[in-house]
Amino acid sequence: MPELASAADILRTLVGFDTTSRGSNLALIAWVEAYLDGLSVPHRRVPNAEGTKSNLIATLGPAVEGGVVLSGHTDVVPVDGQPWSSDPFDMVRRDGRLYGRGTCDMKGFIALALDAAPAILAAQPKKPVHLAFSYDEEIGCLGAPAMIESIRRELPAPALVIVGEPTNMEAVNGHKGIATYQVTVNGREAHSSQTQQGVSANMAAIRLMASLVALSDKLEREADPASPFTPKGATLTVGVIHGGTAHNILARECGFTFDLRCPPGLDPEEVLASFFAEARALDGALKARASEAGVQVERQSSVPPFAPEPGGAAEHLARRLAGDNGPPRAVSYAAEAGQFQRAGLSTVLCGPGSILQAHQPDEFVEVSQMERGVAFMRRLVEWAAAGE
Template sequence: MTPTASTLRELVAFPSVCGEPNGAIIDWIETFLARIGARIRRIPGDRPDASSLFASIGPDVAGGIVLSAHSDVVPVAGQDWTADPFVLTERDGRLYGRGSSDMKGFLACMLTSAARAATRPLKRPLHLAISYDEELGCLGVHSLLRALDSAGTEVDGCIIGEPTEMRVAIAHKGKIAFRIICRGEAAHSANPFLGRNAIRLAAGMVEALDRLQEHIRATETHDTRFTVPFSTVQAGLIQGGCALNIVPDLCTVTAEMRLVPTQDGAAYLTWLKEATAGVIGTVGGGTITLEVMNAYPGLNSPPGTDICSLALHEAGQNSTTVIDFGTEAGLFEEKLGVACVVCGPGSINRAHKADEYITRSELDRCDLFLEGVVDRLCQ
């Protein structure tokens, strides 16, 4: 195996599922980086059993380039894998394993580039940022970015290595995840008119989400770079009721918005809050509250930044693209004021599925790409 494929084998062996303790994989990465002489900061997470890493190689000066990856993966429960998802398995040039594309492949390439950079006469530093719980909505990177901001960290650009098939992406949508909590009044189902049915309240709010979607489609300025050129809203989960013969007094709808980069979603949340009065009036009582669970901004970076020009050159491309999935890039731009691109090996179409894989040639291409980045830091 190449050094990168060998490292990927080690990384895949850690079942670093989002929401679970990540100490084992962070320990392994920290040991790897310490062995090559990197300056390492281990940053406690916002939950006690998780942490992030920030490492630097080269001169201890402002500037340099950040390579960023998350260490967590999505669960494998309920998926029909043809081999152990936490054992890297090769068939016909494909390396199968959970996280191989999303995004331990890039993480392995990062570590290879770090080892090479440690032997080079860098004039600017190479930084590595490794987060956790990205798969839960970019949760873990917040503590990392706070620590870097508090330390006054200044960098020239950031490459988020999510799987883009090595295309250079400069934009993606943001996200708001929220709950609609509907409270009614319980009663015996023999006379349901004595109660206030929370599921009816929830059904009214699901219809309101549909009306909001049509409002967005009709009024929002469309961004034709995206497959769906406007913001979207949809209900993903409904939980309510405890027994068939009880009028339910609680029902919760969990929903999300995917927002074009020019929208922050505040006006749409206000629209929904105003819609609650009509729903309550139709049911004849009850309460409805909205609770934001998590949010991250979109990315909308101009194509003329230095990091974009560098990425395009090293990727051998002439034009940028946009992606339909979210990343931590918008948070890096918002919290640190650093220009970002998203570019990494593998395909998002293979992520989150059984038999996720990356190819050897994709890893080789990314290794060459990052070798060019390290070369630039020597100039």
């Protein structure tokens, strides 16, 4: 179908920009701005403090209240070390799939929104469709807060937000939150046969990690069996560990990161209260042995969970546009929906692709999913034109 060909062309262009979170997304943003300029659509950037990355906000249609926000993040996860069958930044189509980094998570949705822009404008909509494209979602949803504040401050109040994370084009009304932490343990180097002369940062860090493993097991045991999430309860994992220089040297430093993913109703700071207390106690004990030793725990990011919204306007519209009559759904990954919801906006997750393909080598989105997305956007054009 012609509409899919157009959306696929846009997706191929978006995939061609390497917007891995450690780098910049400005080249992609500039391309989107040029595309919108060609449609005479006003837009503005909401950059980071360094000016190296930016969110982008644009409005299709009149500056009136009651519109819908189509939100997507422009950054992608790294491809380093992954065994790709083709260039991850050169989208290819084979066997009914579109392969490339970000095709699923989540440039596919952005491509659908941009592809629909001419039709939205041609329909002379009574309600606006706002585009909101963020940066640094993959490393803690860092860009969205400033973008959301700009939407609240500068735009006529939107009625709802559709965040196009990969949900198989089905409405999702809940996700877990995520809090990430960096733990740094400092010790004192010495010969490993002379443990009384030094402090092993590795040995101290292992104690803390063992406590986190025990806490993870406890959270699994105490999970609510009625929870809609999979896994049902909060999850805690240690993701990265670095420490030591040789087997016969007491490690001077050991660092590790961990993340805690909580369903709505659980406060990560409360869940980790006993761990924080243990870290403080260990910090004092290490300093008593060596003044330069100690423990630091730093929170790197905190993304709020997204809670089901009874009778939510966003879920109602997304189900209508997607032709979705299925049961309520929740996902265990974190996204920007919780941030929009915390800002008082009715929100839903709905976008093409499956989370099972996200972050993988040979990431792909099914062509059939993009076709469903095209139909979704066609119905959105009708909604905006009717001004319901």
